[in-house]
Amino acid sequence: MKIAVYIHIPFCQQKCCYCDFVSYAGAQALQQPYIAALCREIAGRGGVFAKIGITINSIFVGGGTPTCLSATLLSELFTCIKQSLPLTATAEWSVEANPGTVDERKLTILLEAGVNRLSLGVQAFDDRLLHTIGRIHRSVEAVQAVRLARQVGFTNLNLDLMHGLPGQTLAAYQESLATAVELGVEHISAYSLIVEEDTPLAGQLERGELRLPDEETDSAMFELSHDYLPAHGYEHYEISNYARASKRCQHNLAYWQYQPYVGFGAAACSFDGKVRATNTADVQQYIEQIAGGQSPVADSEELSRETMLAEYTFLALRTTDGVNETDFATRFSIDFRAYYRNILTNLMEEGLIADTAKGIRLTRQGLRFGNRVFASFLP
Ligand code: SF4
Structure with a gap:
């Protein structure tokens, strides 16, 4: 049987104001014990995969910000993944990266481990917007990150972009799309901002400190992605995703095709075709459970x-x-x-x-x- 694997890194340098993902800023002291626990979980379960005939078609290391880990921790984690998980010869191995946290050494560690797809969370090529939503990087760093990734040897790059951001105009969004296309990346994910409850952004909007684009502008941005990207050689293959020929994201396709997957790490989710199980989102608890040889699953549901x-x-x-x-x-x-x-x-x-x-x-x-x-x- 072939499965997909997701590995969660619940750390970020700084929390973006719209984000409700399981990720913690300022938790440096937990990073080393977390990676040790994560490697133990991966090595333990990974060893069983080969014995029962499971191979891995795709791995996605996301978060959080995997690249906010030190080069030493990245090296420890990616060596463990490479040694423990039975990847097929053509497996896609993606890693999420924040342009403000990549350097040549980290990217080389990823590439040499076997990572063949880098997904950069750019969101916008517009410093004012990046500042508004609390991103740590600026537009020029995003461009530099793409160039550095190419220089190091990555041939499959995705850029995440967002529309519907507070204060974003249609022209500003078009400029971000145009810059992404000019950079020649293989894949673009163009997401619409979702205002999640209890995020700092929800509070700022409620207090009137920020304003979202009106519905007409938001709709025009959505339409623009659908017209502009296919016109520039990107196949529209999912609501928010566009790819050059044969560069669809295999990992996300596995989710959309209802394939089984296994999640490692805090808050990671697994699905065997019938039961969905989610690990604890509490990083400290995850570390303790793995150290004690217990299962980190906090919740599981057998689907009707x-x-x-x-x-x-x-x-x-x-x-x-x-x-x-x-x-x-x-x-x-x-x-x-x-x-x-x-x-x-x-x-x-x-x-x-x-x-x-x-x-x-x-x-x-x-x-x-x-x-x-x-x-x-x-x-
Ligand atoms: S970098 Fe990503 S995971 Fe981290 S806070 Fe920002 S949006 Fe959330």
């Missing part, structure tokens, strides 16, 4: 058949390939169109999905209001 059908469907609909009805029938022994007849009819009438020659997919309108579509499949 209805939930699995719904999750499979809305994850597949995120992609422009849409639902693979043959795969659906093989997995669940059920006819997709018959099972969801009423929901599909309603969504087609609303213009949110379409029955195309390639199957059922989101329309352009559906891409914009994906959450409405996805909610309608939930049991």
